[in-house]
Amino acid sequence: MLWNSFIPLFASTIDGYRGREASIPEVQETLLQQEQGLLFGDLLRREQKKIYRVAYRMTGNHDDAEDLIQETVLDALKSFPYFQPGTHFDRWFLRILTNNFIDQTRRRAKVRFISIDQQTASRQGAAGMEFPDSTRDPQQVVEDEIMDEGIQEALNRLPEEFRAVVVLSDIEGCSYEDISQILRCPIGTVRSRLHRGRNQLIKLLRGHEYLGRDVK
């Protein structure tokens, strides 16, 4: 219904434009915006795996990961004119994403624009997991999936600040310097959050028998 309302507008606009050239500033502005949009899209595409992994591990599920990324894309587009080409796009984007994540979880009473039903219906196609070794026996796959659920559950129980640091360090392999840039906090803070986050994880995971082979 929303879309239908555009059609008459669009048609009348085309009539209005017939026989008129666009002015140079108009064209320049449009080209600049297009160029920026394309560049942003390219950079996003290049880092999409990493971005999705971080969003998923921080939020703990696919739906919230999608929401977080969409929200971050909108915020990042707004500040993209201030992004310095040649610097690390992934760090820049992850900074906005992590801030959004921490903000989001703080104001948990999220107002949703659409109901859960509509949301599920609009999200077609299955999300999934990519295990490093694709040719394993099915039994192993099931075990690994259960194990991963356990790890994610434990991650979900960490305070956001700890979770963000642990995900960036131990899942993404970011250095302390990278993390301090992403979170804009001193390296000492990174070190202590990481230390406390990992120790909380050890406590949470110790009870799981299936983790016995890795955590004593």
Next chain:
Amino acid sequence: MRCGKVRHQLSGYMDGVLELKRCLKVDEHLQRCSHCRLALEDLRAVKRLLNRAPSPIARAGFWDGLCSQMGRRPPALSRSFRELLRLPQVRIPALAAGAIAIVFGIAVLGSSLLGGREKQLLSAPMLSDLARYGVSQPLNDPGALNYIHAQSNMSSLDSPVVFVSDNQ
């Protein structure tokens, strides 16, 4: 060094970020303390577990949908884009055309809703510019209104464009 102090540094020790002096002290303590050695093993195990965790994969079409808009939608439209993204019935395929329609449609609607503003913004150089394109009544011409917006740098796109949809 006492166990408590060593435990506090084990994480950094494992990551190799301790300064040499501290590192040697932790080393020395680990030689003779099995409890701290076990704590270090736990830390290594957790780090290994997370490092080996599988990569989540987005549903098919998620990135395509998100990125297909990039080259076409002006960043200034992001606010209305945010609203559109939340509406499943117009999600990805309609968005490109929708964004274009909003940009052009603002001019059409503008003539009735924003007419007063354009009149104020219309300057003499603009009028002569428009005359060269054969536009004698710019306030009735959607193209001309768009031009006036662009020229006067009026951020018409930042105004709540979403009202376009309520108007029908």
